[in-house]
Amino acid sequence: MSAIKYQKDQDNIVTLTLDSSGQSANTMNAEFRDSLKDVATKLKAETDLAGVIIASAKKTFFAGGDLNELIQVKHENATEFFQQIQELKAHMRTIETLGKPVVAALNGTALGGGWEIALATHRRIALNDPKTKFGLPEVTLGLLPGGGGIVRMVRFLGLQNAFPYLMEGKQFDVKTAVSLGLVHDTADSMDEVLDKARAWIKANPKSQQPFDVKGYKIPGGDPRTPAVAQVLAIAPAMLRDKTKGCYPAPEAIMSAAVEGAQVDVDTALRIETRYFNKLTTGQVAKNMIGTFWFGLNSIKAGGSRPQGIAPWQAKKVAVLGAGMMGSGIAYSCAIKGIQVVLKDVSQEAADKGKSYSQKLLEKRVSRGRMTAEKKDQILSLITASADYNDLAGCDLIIEAVFENQELKATVTQEAEKHLVEGGIFASNTSTLPISELAKASRDESHFIGLHFFSPVDKMQLVEIIKGKNTSAETLARAYDFVQQIAKTPIVVNDSRGFFTSRVFGTFIQEGMRLVTEGVHPAKVEMAALKAGMPVGPLAIQDEVSLSLTEHITKETRKALQAEGQNLPESPVEGLVEWMIHSENRKGKAAGAGFYEYPQGGKKHLWDGLSKWQKTNDINEQEMIDRILFVQALDTVRCMQEGVLESVVDANIGSIFGIGFAPWTGGAIQFLNQYGLDKAVQRAQQLEAKYGERFAVPQLLRDKAQKGELFQ
Structure with a gap:
């Protein structure tokens, strides 16, 4: 031929x-x-x-x-x-x-x-x-x-x-x-x-x-x-x-x-x-081809989707909560031609949420990327409402309210009444276990997690979280919906923090630990950038807000204590507490965090952090290794614990969800290309020096001993 x-x-x-x-x-x-x-x-x-x-x-x-x-x-x-x-x-x-x-x-x-x-x-x-x-x-x-x-x-x-x-x-x-x-x-x-x-x-x-x-x-x-x-x-x-x-x-x-x-x-x-x-x-091209070509194509082909279930498309979606996340989800649905109800406690809040889509669309029109008629057509698909009755006929409802289990339970029970027969209810939680949230549902088999990332209009990943009782059909439909709105789905099993929030937390925590160890904050940020992370951990922490980090830590400790477990104290908690309660620096939204945010000027690191600086012998490569290994090792633990079921989902999720250094091909591929034997040795060195967060997971040890790679 x-x-x-x-x-x-x-x-x-x-x-x-x-x-x-x-x-x-x-x-x-x-x-x-x-x-x-x-x-x-x-x-x-x-x-x-x-x-x-x-x-x-x-x-x-x-x-x-x-x-x-x-x-x-x-x-x-x-x-x-x-x-x-x-x-x-x-x-x-x-x-x-x-x-x-x-x-x-x-x-x-x-x-x-x-x-x-x-x-x-x-x-x-x-x-x-x-x-x-x-x-x-x-x-x-x-x-x-x-x-x-x-x-x-x-x-x-x-x-x-x-x-x-x-x-x-x-x-x-x-x-x-x-x-x-x-x-x-x-x-x-x-x-x-x-x-x-x-x-x-x-x-x-x-x-x-x-x-x-x-x-x-x-x-x-x-x-x-x-x-x-x-x-x-x-x-x-x-x-x-x-x-x-x-x-x-x-x-x-x-x-x-x-x-x-x-x-x-x-x-x-x-x-x-x-x-x-x-x-x-060279290795970098192999890392990137493996993940950005073969990995993404596997996901597009339904690699983590249950087989043998008919394709599905959402016809009418409701989003509960018209904050930044909910507004972004509504926009992502409408721009793909899906009818969507954006529901909040007041009409004013719902209208404000819809105006988010209007601003994004007007920007497209001003740049010649969309006609005014098309903009109006998309906006007409979004119904801003304070009335639960407008949810009638929805085949998918996505809850995107504040991270509070009682509040989520209330809106779940009120909204589910309006789902069509066999419809899906999804929570956009980033940390709360889906199986716990599902207890408020009338049918746990139709309850699932859809964790979007902010800003939703720009972030491509959606983390789909299976609860203990989520059905295969619900998972397949959720997967289809994520692809329907042109986003990339990864599938994980339920646990606190799931995969992305959990591992993302290790990155931010490691950055703040380095500050508590006396490293100059500018060196911490630069080490993260040289590791390949798109943004430094202190800048990211400001975006997330220190208040939220404090709230999540307290809620996690409370939940673990109820299960008879303890969350060890971390020096980072002292830093966060000092920032919030002594210095009134809660993050970017509050106008002050690790960075200063001068009006009309460029943000820069707050010089008050000099209080924490002291002499230390940590070189830049050591910091880079800590930043990459703390995330990669916890990703392996997620695989070991069954939170993650595939290497592809781990690699794609780590890059698109938490910004793990793209040159590596993802958190698991980082270890593959490092060499699993060498990775075990380096982790042991880091554990001896910095503690058990660098302990070698048994799964990594087993793979290294057998001479296998993660595939």
């Missing part, structure tokens, strides 16, 4: 139709590479060739590299892999330099390798479709565009203009591609695209890339141009400030782009391959 169909017409125009066998999308797999070699050889041998059209038989043009292959490339395969990539690019270059016109007929999305194929043509004609996306998103998987994308984007756009598309993986639509000069023409049907392609070939019997014409200058100048050199002098420092050294891909992209801009095309392509080879054989 060939992945490229070769067809020559009466005008001597060859159409190469990309059609990978047995796949819904075209990828740069072994079949494609062999086929490309064959067609490049055949085209070179043509004596009467008029031109070439590259088209696709799939719904999209081309999906990109074969990640199943890329994730398996090891250091020992580096030479062979380098030669394989160089050969692939040589065949693309053969077609590009035939001297004959080559046109890409873009019927749909072309990302990664697909966009690189398009860039290697002399003219790009795209089907007008607002859903079509172009771009080079490899950086989001720890890679760089290895099929000539860096070399050609820099030569077409210039270094500065190309950087956002290369180093941030920015995708763009057809309209933007035209404005950038990357797509030359558009059409409203594929027949028209192909007609235009043939007409252009006939009108341009000889063709080559602009950068292959002698004397071509890169837009804006090459790295020796004074204006460009000035920018490049500070660009690496600015990039390091963003990546904190955790992500090698953006740095490799910048190097390949700058070095490649100073040499001829073929040398630039070779430089690009060297950097691509280094990233592909």
